Amino acid sequence: MTLFEYRRSFYFWTIVSTMWTLFNFLVIGVMGSVTGQIGNWPFPYVMILISTFTIIDSMTWGWFYINMWQYTSHIYSGTLSGFLVKPIDTQFLMMTQDNSFNNIPRFFLGVAGLVGTIWWYQISITPLQLLLYCLVLPVGMMFLYFVWFILATLAFWVERFNNIHDLLPGLRQIYQMPRTIYPKWLFFVVSVLFPVALVTAAPVELLISLNSWPWALYLFAMTFFMAAVARRFFLYSIKRFSGVGN
């Protein structure tokens, strides 16, 4: 209803997100004109990675960011109390209470980029590879979201850190590029210790080759681990909360 009420906003953001996405592809195009590969990834595979990044980014700004911003706002303003007494799990509510349709065009642009690159470069994809890609992609998004939730929950512990929900969006560029561009120590950090690079790398590497299934399994395991940590940390942190009128 809100979308139909504020149609102009939707049209405006359609233009903005289209421009952002096209310029992203333009930057990669300029890099591709200088060299046919980036970090040993041939240019078509980099385009697939950027398309996947665009799909994930549409969820990041359309769903994750708006909820995490409201979550930290409720903590700092003390209005979380109203959600604690609702007959629904508070963590679930905090993670799903709101969304924005303004980034739906980006989702479709990402899908179009993905399909267009596969068709243009005649990349052969088997149904199994496509299925695994569609399975691993949402798992990567969930990993990102649970990490974001853990970082946002730090708002219970650190005062005057209003921009804490902005921490993870600042790290998005890590998975915008092939992880092979990083030096060995950073590759280890972003692929093993804090596997945010696997968010795009795991599904894309499965799509172009089935040899990277161990990384996909590792991403699955880390996502479950992060979900458990997010749950425990939230329940532990909520005891520190003192809302308005408590």
Next chain:
Amino acid sequence: MSAVSPWRKRLVIWARLSNIALQGQLVYRFNFFLNTFKYGWYIWLMVFVWLAVSRSNPDFSMTQTQVVQYYVLAAILFGFSNHYLDEVDFEIKQGSISRFLVKPVGTFHFYYVPALVRTLSETLVKVVVLTAAMWWFESLPQLNLAQIAVTAFLLLLVHFFSYNLHYVISLFSFWFQQVYSIRYSMGFIVRFLSGLLVPLSLLPLPAQTAIRWSPFPEYASTPIALLQNQLSWWQIEQRAIVLLFWTAVVLLVRNRVWREATHAYESTGI
């Protein structure tokens, strides 16, 4: 009783605004450090991208040292052109502009002086940290006092120009609801045109020539070339004249839009 000169009064007000801005940085220091390093990190990541590009193409026009220098300097300079004037949009829409009728400071200066202080304090922190990073990568540029002075002057002019440009967009809040979308859509284009994402020397020559008539290379590409000793004094003067021209244009536009906006302005109470 001697009268205080208007300029002295203005300086006292600016000093107070600067003090408030600095106090805000210290009280909200976690926010300050997060903002300082968030965009620095974004640009720093381009170092790895372009190092990978240079490794895969032996004929690439930049050495690895130049790539590291380019993007680390870009990370330091980025703050001079990266502004968020959402508070201005909000106050216009809320009708809070009316309070400037009773404040001893103009609307623009009330917002601009704290923004300048924030930029300078962020840049100071970035200079300390990223200079250490460049030293680690053995990519410290050789600088002299004249280069630093000219770069500083250019960057202050860039800050003034870019802030005015964003301010003009904010003034459209008198007529439109969501001007921040205009600002955001401009953001990526400006970053591309300034050389923050792709060094301008890699673009086709006609594109480079066209872009050089705009003020955006001064955001990053020109000061970096200056610090890397790649510009002659005549080229620096040319760039400064282009930027001064565009600054004059944006000031004229700002004053005109402000005049039209105050005619259109309505608010309830003060």
